[in-house]
Amino acid sequence: MKVLIVEDKAYIRQGLINLLQLIDFEVDIIGECESVKEAVIVTKACKPELVFLDINLTDGNAFDFLEQTEQLDFKIIFITAYEEYALKALKIGAVDYLLKPVDINDLEVALQKVVNTPLSEHKQHINTVKKVWKEEDSNLILSLHDSFQVVDLNELIYCESDKGYTTFYCLENKKYMVSKTLKEFEERLTNATFIRPHQSFMVNLKFIDKYDKSGVIYLKNGKKIPVSSRKKENFLRAFLNWNKC
Known part of the structure; x- marks a missing residue:
């Protein structure tokens, strides 16, 4: 599975890469990005199948990225610190997310769930998250x-x-x-x-x-x-x- 990591902190990106190498799951990490701008460019060029997506980025947030790539097909596992407002949207949307610092067991569970969820269903979950987020974000x-x-x-x-x-x-x-x-x-x-x-x-x-x-x-x-x-x-x-x- 082609994987893109979008996270503004280098040590978290590296930690996630280390965990992915420890678990029994074949991934090809095609890139690392710290900003919305970089992530949009890499996603359009390399077409990942799975994106690990941080909520907060250097020049915006995860939902800015999603709006600019909504025509592309890929699955998402969100990465977030414990923030009640973000978690509420993620939980209502029934999408997979990882709390920082990322735990290897949580990572395995999230990956398995993503693999087992059809892309069309996954995209419906993401749209629900975007709707809840917009309602609360203003x-x-x-x-x-x-x-x-x-x-x-x-x-x-x-x-x-x-x-x-x-x-x-x-x-x-x-x-x-x-x-x-x-x-x-x-x-x-x-x-x-x-x-x-x-x-x-x-x-x-x-x-x-x-x-x-x-x-x-x-x-x-x-x-x-x-x-x-x-x-x-x-x-x-x-x-x-x-x-x-």
């Missing part, structure tokens, strides 16, 4: 002091973290503060259109007006966001890819 529910606030991610401009609290800044000068760190929201927001250019900030790519090469993001509302040297490369990759869309 909103974020924040637990405030006295209520639960629904935030439309299309209206969320940026988030700022300070001393264990995170403030969400939205259109129409709305803002909400929660007693959680930004880290607790990072993977959820990365699945949308957000990037973390600095330890204290996450920014919606849609609201960036320009990036100054000195290391400053200018948002459309006039706010300036610093880009740390450690996160500069990842930010630029996401920013430039976003503006190519």
